[in-house]
Amino acid sequence: MRTQVVIIGGGPSGLLLGQLLHRRGIEAVVLERKTRDYVLGRIRAGVLETGLVGLMEEAGVAERLHREGYVHEGTQISLNGEMFHLDFKRLTGKPVIVYGQTEVTRDLYDARESVGARTEFEVDHVVIHDADSDHPFVTYDQHGQQQRLDCDFIAGCDGFHGVSRQAIPLSMRREYEKTYPFGWLGALSETPPVHDELIYANSDRGFALCSMRNANLSRYYIQCALSDHPGDWTDKAFWQELRRRIPAEMAEKLVTGPTIEKSIAPLRSFVTEPMRWGRLFLCGDAAHIVPPTGAKGLNTAASDVHYLYNGLRQFYEERDSEGIDRYSERALLRVWKAERFSWWFSGLLHRYPDQSPFDLKMQQADIAFLRDNEAQQRAFAENYVGLPY
Template sequence: MRTQVAIIGSGPAGLLLGQLLTRAGIDNIILDRASKDYILGRVRAGVLEEGTVRLLDQAGASARLHAEALPHDGFSLAFDGRNHRIDLFDLTDGKRVTVYGQTEMTRDLLQQREGSDAPAIHEAENVAIHDFDSEKPFVTFEKDGTTSRIDCDFIAGCDGFHGVSRRSVPEKSIRTFERTYPFGWLGVLAEVPPVAHELIYANHPRGFALCSMRSMTRSRYYVQCSLDDKVEDWSDDRFWDELRRRLPEEEAAAVTTGASFEKSIAPLRSFVAEPMRFGRLFLAGDAAHIVPPTGAKGLNLAASDVHYLFEGLRDYYADKSMAGLDDYSRRALLRVWKAVRFSWSMTMLMHRFPDTGEFGQKIQEAELDYLTHSRAASTALAENYVGLPF
């Protein structure tokens, strides 16, 4: 097989890049070790920046989003028994975020892919990347007992933290930065109306909590938990009781409980790999960086990576200029580190750490009070939350 761009991974980053390339007339093949059902079964983030929505518009995959998504003009920080609203729309001159599940975004992009002539190969085994430091890279894989080869001009590694793309880079050529956090998030999905029409981030002596949603009838809730906790130790009743303890009294009384249909514990980490380009191999999304979900940046960072990479590839095929591709890693990492900083700061601000102590708790309370009573501080928070430009 021969194509212009081989894309490893059919998550949101790979599918979005593939759709943008296809609409620009650039041949591409998507390769993934997972099945479509597995990809659509993963429960992930759901807060989109305006830049991400614009890219979906550009990809022609936003019709259902605009019909069904929930635009949010603000969110709340809950502490000291009260809710404090951050007015995103006012503080950022009319910007907002959009609540739309990553699973739904992936479904829309998959449907666009299936409606085009662009090929996607799922359940590929033993995927390997070759000669990416030359002008003739290629990818090999096995499918139904047959080994195949894809020759290409460029390889986009969009296959996540555990994928083959980053692991294919020699250790001496890559530098990684990592921070692991001493707690996890226990999350549930339930077919119940959300407690509020906007997200609530709660700082409480018992730990962090987040009230989110996927629609007006489906809620997504989280509580900070120990990494030693097991999902089976958390009955629905125990979860709802703990959530309510961490919310202000009025919001706690408004929580609608019900049977959860998904429950999981996710560890939190910050991770960045530098650079994000190795010859003709480019890393994008979780293959290059992971952020804790506190700042709602993971999916949006994948989208900004795709934006920079697509621009570089489009310019190359339009006029043979390598300028955009040569500058891809620098441009992407500038935005990545700002988002990593914001996600880290939100995580440090909203969670209780084992060594927080009374002093650390007082510092958190002072910072939260400052953020909610200083317009300058609220503006900086809002600007980062709605997403820095790309």
């Protein structure tokens, strides 16, 4: 079997790339290790930058997003109970849209199925062959049979633990990593959000975030120890701790209820370079991880898709390899800016075990500068709504 592009990974970045390529008449096969239902069962954040919304529009899958998504023109920041507003629309002319990553993925799967584009589920033992040649191919097992798929290019959209990055020889790649000494305990509840915008809170008890999925589905987070387990936290304990960390006026309005999902996510910054080896290209978590602070994970994957899609389009439509040749350079330039913002914003809001009184005063001064200085507010807003591609 043969196709033009093999996409390893049926998450949002792989599906978005496949849909964009399909709209330009470029054939792509998506290989996914799990089932469609499993992929759609993953709980992920959903704050979409302007650039990602534009890609969804170009892919022809933005109708439900615009109908059901929530436009957020700003966000709230608090320090020890004092809350202030940052107005994205005034500062940049752009909002963000809250629309769950699961819904993005669902829309892309539906679009792919409606046009009969090929997606192979329950694929195992994927091996990338001859990526550094002009004739790469992929082998995999499916339902007890081995398959081979020849192609022109391979897009590795299979996440941090996937096979794509590992296919690049260690001698050819360099990895940069920072691990954070805490995690986020997240709880999902079928309750109305406490505010119509996200609230990022710095308190003397640690970080908290109030976010939303829709009018009756809320997602809340509190900073926790890496040694914690979700089962350590009863619903009562979680709600009590969240109330202690957010402004009193919000704590009074908070509607609580049974949580329908709890999980703990460690925080990590990670980048591998380069993001291309021969005819293999890395996208999204396969190449980089950002802390969830500032919602850059899915959005940074989307910027990778933008550069790779346009490079492949340029190759097939214009017989020009400039776009794919410069893919890694262009993608990494934006990736590192997103890493910087997520690292800085994480440092602004969290309590670190080794913080001295001086460090805490500097953190407070940094937040005060953001509150009082419009130039700093504009820089923040430009990063949050998404730097240009």
